[in-house]
Amino acid sequence: MRHTLPLAPQFYVTAPQPCPYLPRRMERKLFTALQGDTAETLNDSLSKQGFRRSQNVLYRPACADCTACLSARIRVADFQPTRSQRKAQNRNADLKRQASSPWATEEQYTLFRRYLDSRHADGGMADMDIFEFAAMIxxxxxxxxxxxYTAEPAIGGRxxxxxxVCLTDILDDGLSMVYSFYEPERTKRSVGTHVILDHVEIAREAGLPYVYLGYWVPGSPKMGYKSNFSALEIYKNDCWQDIGSPTAHDGETHPLSVAPIAEQVARINLPDSRPTHD
Structure with missing residues (x-):
């Protein structure tokens, strides 16, 4: 009799390329495919270990001489908005939220292009066409x-x-903000902050304990804003811990902070994918 054993996820490493966050550094990623009946379980498990999803791939930075990218999440029960964050909520009080199945539209892509051209014209997504955008969503x-999030219509309009817009995954312990973009003209209204605050409210209403924000990078102006949120945890040394003072993590850019790839993979806890029997 032939027995089929469950296959453990296979992990791979990308080739080095220039880091988008810190100058004069190279990045590479550890990644695995996300597919089949165990996709949700694997996404839940690895998200708790600092991984992020991009389409059907889970990845985590695995750079050769730096561990500055630290996965960050907000503890919903302990979160308290700052005065400036409350002002951001008030400035965006006209916005109406609507959640739907992941389906791309031309209006989304038009907004996405304006956002990239304004804020990330030299980034890795700068050349993304509408078909690639649809695949991402x-x-x-x-x-x-x-x-x-939609704004009030123009005078006389409907x-x-x-x-x-935010592409959001629903995990077993929280919401993961996979990717968000917004109208550049609303930058002064801090609409990006509003989207994060609103996800905290969505998680609170759903009884979910965390909102995953992606990577916080010490020393990166692009990613530094995440440390402005209270009750923020980072995944460091194989565990979640309170961020404390942001400046205390500057040493993560030192080459000696990096563990070998084989050791990194060995420390990953994989979910039990064996079938259960009554």
Whole structure:
């Protein structure tokens, strides 16, 4: 009799390329495929260990001489907005939230292009066409939602224009903000902050304990804003811990902080994918 054993995820490492966050550094990623009946379980498990999803891939930075990218999440129960964050909520009080299945639209892509051209014109997504954008939104093997924020219509109009969009995964312990973008003209209203605050409220209403924000990078102006949120935890030394003082993590850019790839993979806890029997 032939027995089929469950296959453990296979991990791979990308070739080095220039780091988008810190100058004069190279990045590489450790990644594995996200597919099949165990996709959601694997996404839940590895998200708790600092991984992020991009379409049907889970990845985590595995750079040769730096560990500065630290996965960050907000503890919903302990979160308290700052005065400036409350002001951001008030400035965006006109926005209306609507969550739907992950489906890309031309209006989303138009907003996405304006956002990239304004804020990330030299980034890795700068050349993304509408088909690649649709793949980013729609190719998901896990529970995902597109959360749209629409503004008040123009005088005499009925259409509520898009102000912000967030692709969000629903994990067993929280919401993972996979990617968000917004109307550049609303930058002074801190609409990006509003989207994060609103996800904290969504998680609170759903009884989920965390909102995953992606990577916080000490010394990176692009990613530094995440440390402005209270009750922030980072995944460091194989465990979640309170961020404390942001400046205390500057040493993560030292080459000696990096463990060999084989050791990194060996320390990953994989979910039990064996079938259960009654």
């Amino acid at each position: 729609e190719e998901t093997p896990v529970r995902s939602r597109v959360v749209e 259409h509520r224009p898009l102000a912000a």
